[in-house]
Amino acid sequence: MVASGLDVGDTAPDFTAPLVSPEEGVEEVSLESLLADRPVLLCFYTNDFSPDCIDEWCSFRDYGWFSTSEQVQVVGISKSRASTHRRFIDYLGLTFPLFSDRDLAVAGAFDVKYRTFRLLPRSRRSCFLVDTDRTVRYRWVGTHPLDPTRDTPDVYEIHEAIREEYGEPEAETFGL
Secondary structure (H helix, E strand, O other): OOOOOOOOOOEOOOOEEEEEEOOOEEEEEEHHHHHOOOOEEEEEOOOOOOHHHHHHHHHHHHOOHHHHOOOOEEEEEEOOOHHHHHHHHHHHOOOOOEEEOOOOHHHHHOOOEEEEOOOEEEEOOEEEEEOOOOEEEEEEEOOOOOOHHHOOOOHHHHHHHHHHHHOOOOOOOOOO
């Protein structure tokens, strides 16, 4: 069975996992608690320090709107350990928190868990815009025929989807 991801309109499952914050360390946090502030753009990726993942997170970082937006919070999630997330955040200068999904249970709940070449369990690179009521408002799921971790989400497309869903932010701050 091929992992395909939740659809727009589906209810995102709540979960609790270790969350590494750029400024606050590590603590067990639920998706529901993050959604109390604002919608979350939950971005699944393979693991820290792989070249494709570095490119992906640098694109979010360098497109400054994601760092400064009051409309949505960008949160990453991968099977990397919390200690590796800390080094990854520091190495890239990220302002985004990262969940650790060591057993890929969250990836399974979002239907993006698969096995590379039927061997290595991974999460399919994907992004879900989850509204405060846990409704999926936007989805992007990698579709590369051999290795879906090779696809990289288009930050401009994601920004446009957020703008269409929630309107223009009060102060435009584009980092490019």
